[in-house]
Amino acid sequence: MTDPAQQQAAAQRIAAIPTRFPAPMGWWVMFLFALCLLALFFVSVAVLFARGPGIWGNNIPVGWGFPISNYIWWLGIGHAGTLISAMLLLVGQQWRNSLNRFAEAMTLFAVMCAGLYPILHLGRPWRFYWMAPYPSTMGIWPQFRSPLTWDFFAVLTYLIVSVLFWYIGIVPDLAAARDRAEKRRWQIFFGLGALGWRGSAAHWHRWQQSYRLTAAIAVPLVVSVHSEISLLMAAGPVPGWVSTVFPPYFVLGAAFSGFAVVSMLTLWLRAMLKLGALVTPRHLNMLGILLLATGLMTAYGYLAEVFTAAWSGGREAETMWDRFVGPYAWSYWGAVVFNFVPLQALWWARVRTSPIALFLIGLSVAVGMWLERYMLLVSSLYRDWLESSEGLFRPTFWDWSLYAGTLGLFLTCFLLFIRFLPVISAFEVREEAQEALDG
Template identity: 75%
Template sequence: MSEDAITAPRDRYAEITEEITRIPLHYPDKLGWWICFGIALLLLLTFFVSATVLFWNGVGVWGNNIPVNWGLAISNYIWFLGIGHAGTLISALLLILNAHWRNSLNRFAEAMTLVAVTCAGLYPILHLGRPWLFYWMAPYPNTMTIWPQFRSPLTWDFFAVLTYLLVSLLFWYIGIVPDLAATRDRAKKRRARVLYGLAALGWRGSARHWRRWQQSYRLTAAIAVPLVVSVHSEISLLFAAGPIPGWNSTVFPPYFVLGAAFSGFAVVAMIAITLRHVLRLYDLVTPRHLDLLGKLLLTTGLMTAYGYWAEVFDVLYAGEQQELGTLMDRLTGQYAWSYWGAVLCNFVPLQLLWFRTVRRHPLWLFLIGLSVTIGMWFERYMLLVTSLYRDYLVSSWGEYQPSFWDWSLFVGMLGIFFVPFLLFVRFLPVISASEIKEALFEDEEQRRA
């Protein structure tokens, strides 16, 4: 083999590293980033104002009432937590399956998971009457000898979400260490070299470092994959384990898991398209990646649609009067807009993804992802309200309307999402250069063989 043939891949490796590390070191559009960051800070300020009002006056400022004592806060909790699931699926599951196309998407998908799970985790704490005592959920030998009820899905929720957050953080940080070292080595300013150097934990790229990194990275991925199923399955048991009509269904665990992946892939597609355009990553996030994201979105969407059908079939087959009443109320009642909004936003634009040209078209894929994200919010709202506002007793019926502070907290929570994500985009490598180069090396080895 000629020397030029050997040098060409090495030059490509250097170009990839340079292209990815230039983003945190020499951001291409600082003005645009500052505008977006300023808007995100305003949203964050809205969150702090809403949380202050909530803590000062109590949860009575929300629209929660009897019988709808679970309202917008818990539906948003499930919605945010579902969004985060795609990051783990793209990163951990595809890493174990050795699917190299994930390498252009996994880093920002993992970051999305972290901020989405953080937003979700704040909601149950804010929902408590005394949020500063949330640690009572943890099993520790306290002086009051109060222990959590381990048979309650609420306790499972605490452990599942906390474990998911910690494992996701560990998985993300392990993966980014080699790229932090590459950024450190290319930084010109001393402060940047020190900060990236501390974050890189002394990484030097030795064979021993790479071996340990591979072991820890894949081990953490193997731990993270079951969490995707367990977290949303136990959230579904918050509903399915009770006698409430419309909730008591064995289809809920797979239904919730698939719906979470569905909404998560939609958000990943939107983020991939946005970063691809803003950061000019056209050679790293290619039309092939958009095509694959479109296929994943279509697949999980059809599985979620099957969950809708199975839920309706179960109710009609069982013939239980209260369940039939809840189903008809969802279809034609006061909150039918949430059910039909979920159906139309989730599954009508989705059918365009059968066409390859639509899957590869950034604008069309972005709009379909946005529609799915809105539709999945409708679904979470519908599942909560339509089952609670008309219970078994007519005397306990009551309407639910979110208050101004419900909505302002939701808007503010978007600030909790966007502020750290924008900081990640600005100051850290958004794509894994080391994993892309590893995939290129393996492809070169296969061609030579």
């Protein structure tokens, strides 16, 4: 375990990162790459607005293609930030202090990328506010018994709570950065964000109350958001989706993919910003354990899905067999291989604490979970109830370009965050170190 004095020194260095960034060259290289992808995003959206959703590969019967599969994938990635920060805060696990800040930021940007897809998927995206439950001029309200309406409430609530949770947590560090800033522009920038924080006993009391209350609200939202997304599929008559295992299956899969991306970001920031004193082998070991645990739970969902299909027979069994040997078998077996084969190496502590191994396993899981979302949608939709309605889905260039563009949007936002805001909760790290010294 890292020496508490070293932790305190590292926390001081973290608080000074915005004004004295330690890796300007590496940051600029990544930022320029992210800007190129972001430019591709704007081009893809401009072409979409000019020519309509027909530029995508969506067709009949596969009306849900890349936009919805990527929507589910991005939302799943965002869940790990809430679990690491909010749930571990409530149970008093202090090792979260070195990870929670950028994990929460990851949640915000991932949910933002996810929320764009349903809007862009609309034929008239400028009318997206019609999805909101407001009384229209014709007095028509949304169908509140529909999962589509639940989706609007769940995702919007999750985004609002995530923003509040992240912002409440960062206020003390913004005040510390304001007090240490030497240039006037940094003092103004951090001073506006700190909202007059002075660190008084009353401020800390109210802060702890609001921080824990928001965490208590955020944790159930992790379950509700992805459970509701699964009901968009499970509530319909489409073979391959009619399964009661979908809600827990989706929630665990979301946490699985989210922990994978958190592991990748952790290792990247640890190397770029030289955070070895704060992100220790213990943190890597815990991330590896969480990734292994959620992966095994997700694997159980795969087995339960196969058992349910075999037990049900009929079209359910046909759809599962089609996933094994049909035209989209590559996506099913790709998901199995990428998600669960490299994962087994995490049974060994030596692998869990190896930065390169853990990064590669996280990358494999992120790819595998994307293949899973794609497989679940396309392999069930391309064969309709009528043989005359069957048709393969083939993504176009604009499908791929929009997906790459959202990666650029995520990276751009995340890189701006680590450049201009405290990337680790310095005050919580100092408190943990001080408690270790006093104890």
